[in-house]
Amino acid sequence: MAADLPLFERLAIIGCGLIGSSIAHGARATGAARQIAIYDASPEARARIAELGLADEVSETAAQAVTGADLVVFATPVRAIGEAARACATALKPGAIVTDVGSVKAAVAEALTEAVPDSVFVVPGHPIAGTEQSGPDAGFAELFHRRWVILTPQAREDDAYLEAVQRLADFWTALGAEVERMDEKHHDLVLAVTSHLPHLIAYNIVGTAADMEEVTRAEVMKYSAGGFRDFTRIAASDPTMWRDIFLTNKDAVLEILGRFTEDLQALSRAIRWGEGDKLYDLFSRTREIRRGVIAAGQESAEPDFGRKRGG
Ligand code: NAP
Secondary structure, eight states, X not given: OOOOSOSEEEEEEESOSHHHHHHHHHHHHHTOEEEEEEEOSOHHHHHHHHHHTOOSEEOSSHHHHHTTOSEEEEOSOGGGHHHHHHHHGGGOOTTOEEEEOOSOOHHHHHHHHHHSOTTSEEOOEXXXXXXXXXXXXXXXXXXXXXXXXXXXXXXXXXHHHHHHHHHHHHHHHHTXXXXXXXXXXXXXXXXXXXXIHHHHHHHHHHHHHHHOSSXXXXXXXXXXXXXXXXXXXXXXXXXXXHHHHHHHSHHHHHHHHHHHHHHHHHHHHHHHTTOHHHHHHHHHHHHHHHHHHHHTTOOTTSGGGTTOBOO
8 A cells, every 4th residue: 555645754865966866856746755955065066956946955064954854865975975974963863764875785884874873763775776877967756667676674673663664665665666675785796796797897898998909999989889889888877986886895796706707717718619509508598588687677778768777
């Protein structure tokens, strides 16, 4: 059964780029929060947030934004979340739900929990939705429609905490998302495979092509439809965001990268020794995975969702 709206009296968003502004649009469009206060560290972003009318209050400090808020969402780059939470910790209302949207969960959960008082409910989260765009202009209300949001609640079983987790889940559901709960370390391993490694490969392949002297830059652009184009889209993602992701999800990324490197060696052997069956078998299996992605409704080239990807 859908929860009654508004779910929150005052929503505070700290950091208002693509994700923060999409939450503001979504909360406004659905009525999930009665009042929206936004703080962003960038004065230019704050001016733009005011021009776009994203908030009822564009706050001058994070502390001002969270004052009286019953839901606080940190939507800064991953490594800024701890600092942003410390900056407003004493202004948080007891009983407030404090969450984030960071693409890495174990490190962020630790930083958040350390920063805020015990009187608030910390429920880390991660919407698996995004685009290559950044900044307050990039957001739109439908970004989360039919996308997964993973919540990584603390290991607490008390009723008050479970109720807080459910209210946050209801908020995301109101914005059109599907909510899943997961252990934070498991989240980081899953995302290392599905998102972080693909980005690393894209950054690497585009970097390799850019460094190749035998192939001119003009040729790289001209013949990019041969597969390279899709990598350039991913490799255009925000450099600060992705630097932070790799530095904070180091263990899981290195673990998956190790396996990937072994598999790549095996592929390289198969090519060297002309083992066509091995190549064919792998390519057939991967084709099935692609069909599974489409069947799960997570195909990024779908007409309505052409701009979407998960970070
Ligand atoms: P974004 O468009 O770059 O916006 C981040 C905003 O936060 C910027 O305006 C930035 O200002 C501001 N900021 C930085 N430090 C701050 C602080 N201490 N206090 C207040 N504001 C601060 O980033 P985004 O793409 O929305 O990503 C935000 C978060 O969502 C990241 O943690 C990311 O991992 C996660 N996420 C992203 C995606 C995606 O595809 N983009 C998907 C899922 C989750 P400055 O520009 O001045 O630094």
